[in-house]
Amino acid sequence: MSGMRAVRWAGRWCGAAIGAAAGAAVALLASVAWAAGGGPAPPGASRAPSAPSAPATAISPAASPASSLASSPAPPDGVAVPAVARAWPVGVRPRVLRGWEPPASAYGPGHRGVDLAAAPGAPVRAVAAGRVSFAGRVAGRGVVSVELTGTGDPPLRTTYEPVRATVGEGDAVTAGQIVGVLEAAGPHCGNGCLHWGLLRGEEYLNPLLLLPPWLLNTGPPRLLPVLEVALP
The missing domain is CATH 2.70.70.10 (Glucose Permease (Domain IIA))
Structure with a gap:
């Protein structure tokens, strides 16, 4: 009888250990996915605010020397x-x-x-x-x-x-x-x-x-x- 009890106790212990290990693995995978920016956050976790992206800026062409030299007003139309x-x-x-x-x-x-x-x-x-x-x-x-x-x-x-x-x-x-x-x-x-x-x-x-x-x-x-x- 004692041998049978020992076998039953060992089976229960192994099942609990396997279940805990599987749960930890699932939690680890969820944390990795959440850190990468996808999926819901695990309970109790808070995601750090991301840095604001810089606004898009239109690139204007450099002023040419000719434009910088054309500071004198042009003659009136027809003159x-x-x-x-x-x-x-x-x-x-x-x-x-x-x-x-x-x-x-x-x-x-x-x-x-x-x-x-x-x-x-x-x-x-x-x-x-x-x-x-x-x-x-x-x-x-x-x-x-x-x-x-x-x-x-x-x-x-x-x-x-x-x-x-x-x-x-x-x-x-x-x-x-x-x-x-x-x-x-x-x-x-x-x-x-x-x-x-x-x-x-x-x-x-x-x-x-x-x-x-x-x-x-x-x-x-x-x-x-x-x-x-x-x-x-």
Whole structure:
């Protein structure tokens, strides 16, 4: 009898052990599945909050150098500025002390032209061929104005001040011809400068647009000798 009891007790113990082992395995599998993000959470378990995903950001193309250089406002519709200049009005490539600042309205504040560094007494030249439309004094300042040939109707008109004119109204001038001598600018720009303006009709424009790239950047091309090459 005692042997039979022992056998029965061992069978019950083995069944309980097998059942516990199976339950532990199932619980382990459930925990693994829950940790991976699928299935219900086991009793008493709490899932750690996941880090918020970064919002999608649209990638914009890098700004090109050309776009960063196009800061000067474009001429108004129908107002074209051909690059007809063949010389700077003073010097070879003078420093621009103050650039063109178009006013927001016809009578608003702004800078209707550019100031070029130059000393009083410097010769002032016509930047392109044309005809003198005015040479005289306005509010005590000497002014020379030249209508540029072949620039439409009404033609483009350049202005130079303060200048003591050496030409008269109606005179034809060529590109680079001296039209006057620079006078002292007073408080306008300290050590001296030429105020260079550009108009078409009553519309003020940026006079630097008259300059072709070779003149605006480096000056005219030059032929250089080729060394160590035998001549024919």
